[in-house]
């Protein structure tokens with residue numbers, strides 16, 4: 624089995640990644656960035672996001688494992704003091720994997736060229752300098768005209784990230800659904816939006832058609848794309864999934880409680 628250890632640049636992560644690489648080699652694994660079967664990230668959820676984008680052309684054949692050097696995250700199951708247990712679990716691997724939905728993003732730019740992207744957490748469309756105005760379509764049916772700072776479209780596993788900060792619900796990652804959350808919508812006598820997050824079914828898609836083709840910021844996970852005027856963005860659940868080698872099970876709501884509520888009262 625080919626394994627790759629993908630670390631962030633922090634001291635604790637680099638040290639843990641070095642120790643893990645040694646242990647994997649000693650256990651007989653090929654540790655290489657080329658065509659890995661398993662990618663182990665060492666860092667936080669942000670590190671897993673980076674590894675996902677590094678390997679997003681081979682999602683069908685890769686399983687991810689997250690090691691965290693601080694606290695357990697949403698994409699990380701292991702702590703840096705559990706490296707021996709992790710190597711033993713990989714040795715006993717039977718190919719088990721759990722898959723989660725991804726967001727498929729198709730952009731048509733003002734010059735009619737297109738871009739195709741996949742997000743693990745979310746994509747947002749925002750306007751930097753003034754109000755964003757966009758028509759929102761669900762399954763190509765007109766839904767509303769939005770005015771405000773922007774809109775966030777997230778996956779279930781991304782619902783605990785940016786989407787939560789802008790008032791989105793936390794979705795259980797076993798749901799195949801997308802969530803659209805408003806970012807500071809304007810609602811008054813003239814402009815009206817639904818003003819609550821909506822959950823999109825697996826066979827539905829969302830289209831945004833901005834009123835002006837200028838000055839939009841489109842984010843895809845940690846990436847910002849500000850350089851090109853946008854005509855239309857189409858969002859749906861991707862055909863691909865992200866797969867994790869989940870050797871130990873942690874109850875999703877325990878993870879949510881641990882991350883956002885902390886010590887029980």
Ligand code: NAP
Pocket residue numbers: 666667668669670672696697744745780781782783784785786788843844845
């Ligand atoms: P960052 O600004 O360095 O980190 C953003 C924070 O989001 C980190 O604490 C990260 O956890 C956490 N995070 C990432 N994915 C998560 C998930 N699925 N559930 C819960 N928390 C999650 O940015 P980055 O590391 O490059 O990550 C980009 C992501 O940051 C974006 O996809 C977006 O979701 C998020 N973000 C959030 C806000 C906000 O909440 N206002 C603003 C901008 C971006 P770790 O510490 O474990 O890495």
